[in-house]
Amino acid sequence: MKKEIRTQNAPQPIGPYSQAISTNGGFYFLSGQIPLNAEGKIVDGGIEEQAHQVMNNIKAILTEAGLSFDNIVKTTIFLSDMGNFAVVNSIYGEYFKGMVPPARSAFQVARLPLDVMVEIESIAVAG
Amino acid sequence: MKRFYLLLLITMFPLQSVVAKAANDTLQIFKKEIRTNNAPLPIGPYSQAIVAKGRYVFLSGQIAIRPDGKMVEGGIEEQTRQVFDNLRAVLQASGCDFQNVVKTTVLMKDLNEFSKMNAVYATYFKSEPPARATFQVVRLPKDALIEIEAIAVLPE
Numbered sequence: 119m120k121k122e123i124r125t126q127n128a129p130q131p132i133g134p135y136s137q138a139i140s141t142n143g144g145f146y147f148l149s150g151q152i153p154l155n156a157e158g159k160i161v162d163g164g165i166e167e168q169a170h171q172v173m174n175n176i177k178a179i180l181t182e183a184g185l186s187f188d189n190i191v192k193t194t195i196f197l198s199d200m201g202n203f204a205v206v207n208s209i210y211g212e213y214f215k216g217m218v219p220p221a222r223s224a225f226q227v228a229r230l231p232l233d234v235m236v237e238i239e240s241i242a243v244a245g
Numbered sequence: 246m247k248r249f250y251l252l253l254l255i256t257m258f259p260l261q262s263v264v265a266k267a268a269n270d271t272l273q274i275f276k277k278e279i280r281t282n283n284a285p286l287p288i289g290p291y292s293q294a295i296v297a298k299g300r301y302v303f304l305s306g307q308i309a310i311r312p313d314g315k316m317v318e319g320g321i322e323e324q325t326r327q328v329f330d331n332l333r334a335v336l337q338a339s340g341c342d343f344q345n346v347v348k349t350t351v352l353m354k355d356l357n358e359f360s361k362m363n364a365v366y367a368t369y370f371k372s373e374p375p376a377r378a379t380f381q382v383v384r385l386p387k388d389a390l391i392e393i394e395a396i397a398v399l400p401e
Contacts, residue, residue, distance in 0.1 A: 143298075144275075144298065145297075145301075188276070189275075189276070191276055191295040191297045191301075191303050192295065192303035194394075200383075200384040200385075200386065203386065207289050207290065210290060211289065211290035214290050218276065218278040218292060218295070219287075219290040219291050219292055220291065220292065220295055220303070221291060221292055221293070221294050221295045221303040221304055221305040221394075222290075222291035222305050222306070223305060223306030223350070223352070223392060223394040224306070224386060225306075225352050225382045225383075225384065225385050225386070225392060226382060226383040226384035226385070227382055227383060228382075228383050241303065243275050243276060243297040243298055243301075244275065245275045245276075
């Protein structure tokens with residue numbers, strides 16, 4: 119019924135969760151990704167570096183599952199500061215260039231794990 | 246002769262249903278964009294909704310912007326109604342309506358306004374209301390008071 123997706127190219131789970139879970143029906147539920155590199159360290163730099171790292175973590179998991187950004191149907195973007203939304207939006211958009219973009223919600227939260235500035239979770243569907 | 250035709254009919258029937266299923270499978274698009282002028286048009290890299298596998302509708306979070314792009318005037322009740330107007334437009338463009346919604350997430354600027362929001366929300370789901378999660382956030386786009394996202398399922 120369900121299968122764990124796991125790649126060394128994205129941060130390893132450090133708790134009771136999987137990087138992603140796929141179902142028989144072809145749905146892939148990806149955990150929220152934060153800007154850790156594959157070694158588990160917060161990427162250096164500011165919001166741009168953090169946004170790129172999050173998207174690259176998502177890409178690594180999609181690749182492991184045999185998917186691409188075009189398979190993503192829905193994302194949720196969590197921000198520590200809505201003021202960063204325009205920058206995150208612009209970087210996020212680069213990864214969906216030339217594709218029908220997924221549905222999305224975005225909002226500012228009080229705090230994210232490890233006090234990062236952005237977290238993105240996503241749902242993908244196999245073609 | 247009659248037996249021949251009967252035999253032909255019997256062998257043709259399963260063939261027809263196999264051909265029909267194959268055609269249906271290839272027509273089943275795994276991802277379809279929903280776009281309607283009756284809800285605020287996207288102003289960034291997102292779609293109003295995506296229909297996955299021809300059945301599962303993932304709606305983007307809606308805030309209280311009218312289709313002309315202006316935030317509706319008023320407080321939580323007016324904003325909640327506008328959000329639902331936007332959701333309805335997207336659901337209808339997807340081929341369904343509120344009774345097809347299975348899950349919502351309600352993001353609020355101020356949870357003290359929950360019961361006012363809830364009273365409006367309830368009027369859109371008269372029976373078997375969808376599953377829901379509600380919480381207070383620090384800030385929403387355009388400093389909206391409420392954002393609601395939804396998942397709906399189209400009938401088979």
